[in-house]
Amino acid sequence: MRKTDSGIHFHRGFRPACVAVLLPFLAITGCAVRPAPPCQKDGITYGTTVGIFRGQWNDHYERALSYMEGECYDFALDDLKQALMQNPSDRWWARAYGMHFIDYFPHREKGLVHYLTGDYASAVEELEISVAQEPSEKALFYLGKARWRLPEVKQAGTTPRLVVHTPAGAEQTGEIWTNRHSLRISGIAEDPQYISEITISGGPAFIESSGRRVAFDEEIHLDQGRHEIEICAKNIRNRATKRRLVIHVDRSGPTITIDRLVPGIRIQGRLQDESGIAFVRTAGRTLAFQNRKQAAFSFPLESKSGTIRLIAADGQDNTTRAEIGLPTPPTARTASFIAQNDGYATDALRPAFHYAPREDETRILISGWKEKEVCFDESIHIEGRITSRYRVEILTVNSRPVSLDSGKTVFFNASVLLKPGENPVDISVTDQSGRMTTKHLYITRKIPEIYHLKHRYGFFMHPFRNSKQGDKIGYFESLFAGSVLGRNRFQMHFQDDLKKILDERDILRKFRSFFPEKRRRPDAVLSGVIYETRNGVEIAARLFDRDTSELLAIKNVYDASKNASAWNFLADRLAEKFVREFPLVCGTATRCGRRRIVVDAGSGRLKMGWPLIVYREKKPAQAEAVLNGSNMTRRTDYTTIIGNAGIDELMGRQYGAALTGGCASEIRTGDGIISR
Structure with missing residues (x-):
């Protein structure tokens, strides 16, 4: 030696x-690691890893998940404890080595093992740590179930506290009057035993996750009329608290019924409106009402010829106009009987002199609309006049009744909500004799240029990883793609293999209209993982900026079931999460400088770096539009894109943005802003 x-x-x-x-x-x-304890079930060996087991935290975590699939929970706990000794934090996208990342949730999985083995106190402890470190739907789901099984929770009898935000004055009555196309229902639900669900009129409200304090904010679209809305919050013990709102949507003006007309002397008539009449005005004279649903009016007339113009408004600022050409004056004796000194209003008048047409048939005259028209608004006002020898008793617009006080000459202004494409509009009148008269219009609604999908943010979608999917490869992706495209918020581009799968399943054909001819280069890349286990399905998706590789968002969803409805639910919920994370926001430019603008987005949220479109909306001239009271209905798209910008500064409730396209000298204060 x-x-x-x-x-x-x-x-x-x-x-x-x-x-x-x-x-x-x-x-x-x-340095040999201890061999994995044997775990077999139904001929399958569990406690395995894909690669060589080196004893690192990610190896122990992977092997623990395998043990859990085989229900070898003691072995799974041992591996989870070993993983936690090396890496104690739950997190998405944890770096294992090099450029290899995994979703790492040892506290959550440890809590799940405790829950499955009946140790609910330990389950709650571990799951609460997981939620505090990195919230996930799966952890919150089992935290609620574990808490519900605790003895102290079972004995407690709490019910949720539900606060619904309502406009001033609606707290006591629970009734809301509005003339808007949509309304936001928002509020807070609280319960020590966790809020598990919030519904609005029976449908689920979107909540990011269950918790002791949960906020909700839903926009609901309502047509004309009365709507009862029930908001319900439930805790994990299924105890519920409910609040009821009554929403009156009134976008139509008052009806004006003309009873008497004496040229140069007086005009008299009646008004009716469900939300209450504010005033009626003519020739500089105004009669005000305290939101009475019915009222009568009388005005002196100075002229014996020409046209009388009346305008009536209700409490929601809806208006109706009446224009009447004066007929030949009556005799002097009859005129002196009718004459009065000043305008006055009463609740009812007995007709002494009738203004009625001479025609035998009922006539419906619509102001400004031809039989077939095009417009760019989501609703229109059908303003018209009905004349009949018999009293008009019933008026409907698209089968919806219009409130009126019967008479032989009636002016109305009814609102009609439009869907994209052609919309039939039917105005039907039934008179005292029982005769029905109908007029038909066909209004085609088009979408303004700035809302077209070709101007929206786009992402490139890869197939989601799922080792257990087998012949279902592309199944979830097809559901998710359909749900995203159906919301018309993002452009979607697909990796070749995924596109082939979607084509084979005939998915893309159904959404062909959602693929503009000129699509922009994708802004981001979307990838995801499907974790399908014996206990349910968890899906995590990540959106990366294509140029900088910055992680823009991670969204996850979970369901304990794996049936068809669960997969649909997961796809819709994941799509909704991304749409809410990056909403379509409109605003205005409040200041303009050299290559920079300041943006006011109102209540909307914008993210750093998010691209914007700058546009200008020219108000249509009266000759190019239909004038309905104070509403101008656009027959032409008057929006023009004049530039692009990107958010680079957060300024409290406003945002600083650098111009990335267009001429800075052309952009002015007041120009419109919309997120890409």
Whole structure:
């Protein structure tokens, strides 16, 4: 034996060069990890890993998940404890080594093992740590179920506290009057035993996750009329608290019934409106009402010829106009009987002199609309006049009754909500004799240029990873793609293999209209993972900026079921999460400088770096539009894109943005802003 300078002894004939050959073997045998305890079920071996088990935290975590699939929970707990000793934090996208990342939730999975084995107190403890470190739907789901099984929770009898935000004055009555197309229903639900669900009129409200305090904010679209809305919050013990709102949507003006008309003397009539009449005005004279649903009016007339113009408004600022050409004046004796000194209003008037048409048939005259028209608004006002020899008793617009006080000459202004494409509008009148008269219009609604999908943010979608999907590859992706496209918020581009799968499943054909001819280059890349286990399905999706590789958002969803309805639910919920994370926001430019603008987005939220479109909306001239009271209905798209910008500064409730396209000198204060 001889001794080297390093102090290591070698036997005679041993060559130091051999060390290089022996070192790997010595390293493996000297640092060998403990072999995995055997776990078999139904002929399947569990406790395995994809690669070589090196004893790192990610190896223990992967093996623990395998043990959980085989229900070898003691072995799974041992591995989870080993993983936590090396890496104690739950997190999405944890770096394992090099450029290899995994979703790592040892506290959550440990809590799930405790829940499945009946140790609910330990389950709550671990799951609460997981939620505090990195919230996930799966952790919150089982935290609620574990808490519900605790003895102290079972004995407690709490019910949720539900606060619904309502306009001023609606707290006491629970009734809201509005003339808007949509209304936001928002509020807070609180319960020590966790809020598990919030519904609005029976449909689920979107909540990010269950918790002791949950906020909700839903926009509901309502047509004309009365709507009862029930908001219900439930806790994990299924105890509920309900609030009821009655929403009256009134976008139609008052009806004006003309009873008497004496040229140069007086005009008299009646008004009716469900939300209450504010005033009626003519020739500089105004009669105000305290939101009475019915009222009568009388105005002196100075002129014996020409046109009388009346305008009536209700409490929601809806208006109706009446224009009447004066007939031949009556005799002086009749006129002196009618004449009064000043305008006055009463609740009812007995007609002494009738203004009625001579025609035998009922006539419906619509102001400004031809039989077939095009417009760019989501609703229109059908303003018209009905004349009949018999009293008009019933007026409907698209089968919806219009409130009126019967008479032979009636002016009305009814609102009609339009869907994209052609919309039939039927105005039907029934008179005192029972005869029905109908007029038909066909209004085609088009979408303004700035809302077209070709101007929206786009992402490139890869197939989601799922080792258990087998012949269902592309199944979830097709559901998710359909749900995203159906919301008309993002452009979608597909990786070739995924596009082939979607084509084979005939998915893309159904959404062909959602693929503009000129699509922009994708702004981001979307990838995801489907974790399908014996206990349910968890899906995590990540959106990366295509140029900078910055992680823009991680969204996850979970369901304990794996049936068809669960997969649909997961796809819709994941799509909704991304749409809410990056909403379509409209605003205005409040200041303009050299290559920079300041944006006021109102209540909307914008993110750093998010691209914007700058546009200008020219108000249509009266000759190019239909004038309905104070409403101008656009027959032409008057929006023009004049530039692009990107958010680079957060300024409280406003945002600073740098111009990335267009001419800075053309952009002015007041120009419109919309997120891409």
